[in-house]
Structure formats: C-alpha cells, structure tokens
Amino acid sequence: MQFELKVTDDKSSARAGLITTDHGQIETPIFMPVGTAGTVKAVHIHELSTEIQAQIILGNTYHLYLRPGLDVLEKAGGLHKFNNWSGPILTDSGGYQVYSLSNRRKIKEEGVTFQSHIDGSKHHFTPEGVMDIQRKIGADFIMAFDECTPYPCDYKYAKRSMHMTHRWLERCCTHFDKTEPLYGYEQTLIPIVQGSTYDDLRKESAETIASFDRPANAIGGLSVGEPAPEMYHVTNLVCEILPKEKPRYLMGVGTPVNLLECISLGIDMFDCVLPTRNARHGLLYTSEGIINIKNAKWKDCFDPIDENSNSRTSREHSKAYLHHLVRCGEALGAMIASLHNLSFFLWLVKEARKHIIAGDFAEWKSKMVVQLDKRL
RNA sequence: GGGAGUGCGCCGGAGUUGGAGAGCCGGGGCAGACUGUAAAUCUGUUGCUUCACGCUGAAUAGGUUCGAAUCCUAUCACUCCCA
Numbered sequence: 281m282q283f284e285l286k287v288t289d290d291k292s293s294a295r296a297g298l299i300t301t302d303h304g305q306i307e308t309p310i311f312m313p314v315g316t317a318g319t320v321k322a323v324h325i326h327e328l329s330t331e332i333q334a335q336i337i338l339g340n341t342y343h344l345y346l347r348p349g350l351d352v353l354e355k356a357g358g359l360h361k362f363n364n365w366s367g368p369i370l371t372d373s374g375g376y377q378v379y380s381l382s383n384r385r386k387i388k389e390e391g392v393t394f395q396s397h398i399d400g401s402k403h404h405f406t407p408e409g410v411m412d413i414q415r416k417i418g419a420d421f422i423m424a425f426d427e428c429t430p431y432p433c434d435y436k437y438a439k440r441s442m443h444m445t446h447r448w449l450e451r452c453c454t455h456f457d458k459t460e461p462l463y464g465y466e467q468t469l470i471p472i473v474q475g476s477t478y479d480d481l482r483k484e485s486a487e488t489i490a491s492f493d494r495p496a497n498a499i500g501g502l503s504v505g506e507p508a509p510e511m512y513h514v515t516n517l518v519c520e521i522l523p524k525e526k527p528r529y530l531m532g533v534g535t536p537v538n539l540l541e542c543i544s545l546g547i548d549m550f551d552c553v554l555p556t557r558n559a560r561h562g563l564l565y566t567s568e569g570i571i572n573i574k575n576a577k578w579k580d581c582f583d584p585i586d587e588n589s590n591s592r593t594s595r596e597h598s599k600a601y602l603h604h605l606v607r608c609g610e611a612l613g614a615m616i617a618s619l620h621n622l623s624f625f626l627w628l629v630k631e632a633r634k635h636i637i638a639g640d641f642a643e644w645k646s647k648m649v650v651q652l653d654k655r656l
Numbered sequence: 657g658g659g660a661g662u663g664c665g666c667c668g669g670a671g672u673u674g675g676a677g678a679g680c681c682g683g684g685g686c687a688g689a690c691u692g693u694a695a696a697u698c699u700g701u702u703g704c705u706u707c708a709c710g711c712u713g714a715a716u717a718g719g720u721u722c723g724a725a726u727c728c729u730a731u732c733a734c735u736c737c738c739a
Contacts, residue, residue: 312692314692314693315693316692316693317693321693321695321696322696338692340692340693343693343694370692372692373692375692376692376693377692377693377694379692380692380693380694381694384694396694397694398694423692426692428692472692498692500692501692502691502692503691503692504691504692505691511691529692530692531691531692532691532692533691533692534691535691538691550692551691551692552691552692553690553691553692553693553695554690554691556693557690557691557693557695557696557697558689558690558691560695560696560697561689561690561695561696561697561698563689563690572687572688574687575686575687576685576686576687606696609696610696611696613696614696
C-alpha cells in the first residue's frame with residue numbers, strides 16, 4: 281500500500297490524500313461502507329461502484345469465519361472473488377465483537393473465546409489466529425486484534441485492556457510478518473489505538489501504536505456511547521501523535537457531522553453502520569438535513585428523495601414512494617434507502633476532499649454541520 | 657315475511673355469562689432510538705382530561721337488581737337458515 285498526501289488544509293488538520301492498493305486507488309478522506317457478512321446489507325455490489333461510488337468496503341472476521349466459513353472463502357479464492365467486489369476490502373478483526381458480544385465471550389491474555397451467536401458453539405480467537413483468518417478472507421487491509429472497551433470504562437480496566445491490546449499487536453505483527461498473502465496481492469496490517477477516554481492512556485497508546493511503524497494507523501474504542509465532544513477530544517489528541525504521512529482510520533464513526541469534524545482533525549478513513557442500518561429503519565441523511573421517511577408528513581410529498589444526490593435513484597424516486605415502500609416493509613424500500621444514504625455519505629467525503637483541495641474546507645464545513653443536523 | 661345467532665374502544669383475536677375492565681395478545685396508526693452490524697431491529701404511545709388524581713365507557717334506548725358487558729324488553733346493524 282502507498283499513501284500520498286496531496287493537500288493539507290491551512291486552517292485545520294484536514295488533508296486530501298491518495299491510497300494505492302493492488303485492488304485500486306482510494307481518494308481520502310473516504311467513507312467505507314460496512315459489509316459485515318460479505319454484503320453491504322440491501323445493496324448490490326454493482327450499485328456500490330456505480331451509483332454510490334464506494335472505493336473500498338468492509339468485511340468482518342468473526343462473522344465471515346462463522347458463515348460462510350474459511351473453507352468456502354478459500355475455495356472461492358478469497359472474499360473479492362466470492363462477493364464479486366473488485367475494489368479494496370478492509371476486514372475488521374473481531375475486536376468490535378469483543379465489545380458488542382460481551383455477554384458471549386471470555387477474554388484471557390491468550391485470546392478470546394466466543395460462544396457463537398448462531399449455534400452456541402465455542403470458538404477461540406487469538407491474535408495469531410485472527411491474522412490467519414484475515415489472510416484467508418483475503419482483505420487488502422486487515423485489522424489487528426484488539427479489545428474495543430465499552431463506555432464508560434473505569435481507568436484501571438481501560439489501562440489493563442490497552443496494554444493487552446498492545447501485547448496482542450506485537451503478536452499480530454510477528455505472525456503477520458512471517459506469513460504470506462494467499463491470493464497474490466498485498467495485504468496491509470493496521471494497528472489500533474485504544475485507551476478509552478483517558479488522555480494519558482490515549483497518548484501512551486498512540487505513541488506505542490506509532491512506534492510499530494505500520495503503513496496506516498487506526499483509532500478504536502470510540503463511538504461506543506461517549507458524548508461527541510469527548511470523541512473529538514480523543515481523536516484530536518491521538519491525531520497529533522499519529523504520523524502525518526500515514527493514513528489515519530477512525531473506526532466506527534459516524535454521523536455526517538462526526539465525519540466533517542473528524543476530517544477537520546486529520547482523519548482519512550471512516551466506516552460506520554449508520555447509513556445502512558438507519559436506512560433500513562427509515563432514517564435518511566440528505567443534503568437538506570435528516571428525514572424520518574416513515575413519518576406521516578412524507579406520505580404525499582412527491583419531491584425527489586434528494587434532488588442534489590449523486591445517485592440517480594435518489595433523484596428519480598419521490599419521498600412519497602420511498603415512504604410507502606418502507607412502511608410496507610418492502611425489500612426495495614431498504615434497498616433504495618441504503619443506496620441513498622451511502623451515496624450521500626460518499627458524496628459528503630468527496631465534497632470535503634474538493635474543499636480541502638480548493639482551500640475553503642473550514643468555511644464549507646461550518647456551514648454544512650448546521651445544515652446536516654437539521655431534522656426535516 | 658319467519659326463525660336462529662352475534663354486537664365493546666382504529667382492526668382482528670382471547671377473555672368476562674350478575675360482583676370493581678380504560679385490561680391481555682396480534683395488527684394498524686403516531687413518534688423515538690440506532691456510530692469497527694446477533695438490528696428489514698428495538699422502545700414508547702394509541703377514549704377524554706387540568707395527565708400518578710379524575711371522568712366517560714361493553715351497538716342504541718329503557719327495565720330488573722344492592723350491583724348489569726352479563727338477565728329482560730324494544731330498536732338498529734351484521735351473519736346464517738327457512739320462505
């Protein structure tokens with residue numbers, strides 16, 4: 281992987297860059313649609329590249345390991361061939377499931393034992409094992425195995441957990457470096473900063489992670505329920521320590537406003553389930569503000585879903601039609617809404633990039649954050 | 657025209673056959689939540705009110721009774737049977 285920093289903003293820490301992988305290039309800042317189980321829920325692969333203009337998507341180690349399973353993915357020749365996505369893929373390591381499935385797992389120094397949410401069977405995930413799994417899935421970017429701590433998290437636990445995540449990173453790197461990609465293209469390991477909401481821990485973690493000198497760095501353990509100002513504070517703190525010349529990935533973030541604020545702090549990559557999950561639940565992000573398309577007020581609004589959208593679907597279908605589809609629980613409702621939200625998120629980061637390059641990012645951002653938060 | 661049966665809250669169902677219904681389950685309606693996806697999920701609410709009180713309420717109108725959704729009479733509506 282290569283990262284080229286194109287432009288750095290004068291008035292903020294925002295930057296525009298270009299990542300090059302064996303599966304193509306990624307213009308940063310970028311939003312990466314989440315495709316946990318090898319699919320961005322309710323979205324066709326070809327729509328991801330055409331209407332949404334996604335440049336990279338995610339997969340998840342824990343979920344893909346359970347289903348379809350590594351034997352199938354290996355036989356397929358990796359996830360790219362399995363789901364027919366030809367661009368770059370990033371897989372999360374299962375570190376988030378340590379948090380989200382906390383009632384069905386046990387953490388030890390050696391690793392984490394999960395009780396499958398599907399059939400109750402037990403599965404042991406170690407840093408080494410997780411590297412092997414992600415080699416087999418065949419993602420371009422693979423995440424280090426970490427513990428995503430909850431919020432709030434007491435200091436003592438946060439510190440202990442962070443140090444374990446650091447030791448796990450050591451093991452991830454060692455194992456990763458002595459193994460090879462299975463499918464003939466490069467894979468890049470990304471380490472993850474932890475430390476909850478404690479400044480000293482975050483500083484220590486950021487310095488430790490930077491010292492591993494990997495091609496890109498990630499910030500984890502945020503967007504787990506902490507107030508937004510806290511998220512920005514920690515992100516800022518960590519961005520000041522992580523090297524400028526490498527991509528910074530803020531995991532699990534966030535809302536459109538979160539994206540702009542964190543781009544401003546120096547983040548290059550984002551992923552979040554909000555655009556797809558909220559789409560399925562009827563919440564739309566538009567250039568005018570936020571819409572709950574299920575609300576009765578849209579039943580006879582025949583205006584386009586978003587006339588400024590990059591997506592033809594969002595320009596040509598009316599709010600009333602989408603309102604009808606979502607209310608009826610029609611699959612097409614989830615599809616159109618997901619397509620819309622993702623194309624909006626991709627439009628937003630593309631605009632941000634344009635304005636960083638044009639040199640008026642700060643002004644544009646302060647106008648946008650007001651508009652994006654409006655409830656229509 | 658005659659006979660039988662059934663009627664409650666937005667809809668359907670359960671339940672109550674003389675002893676305190678604003679009460680249960682679905683659905684629908686009205687809202688809300690969701691941040692590296694156990695989520696096409698979950699939560700609240702759905703007679704009126706000055707909202708922890710109080711009021712009205714079992715098709716409609718009467719009656720019996722200490723007490724009626726329950727028993728009686730009439731009317732209305734619906735379903736079925738006979739002509």
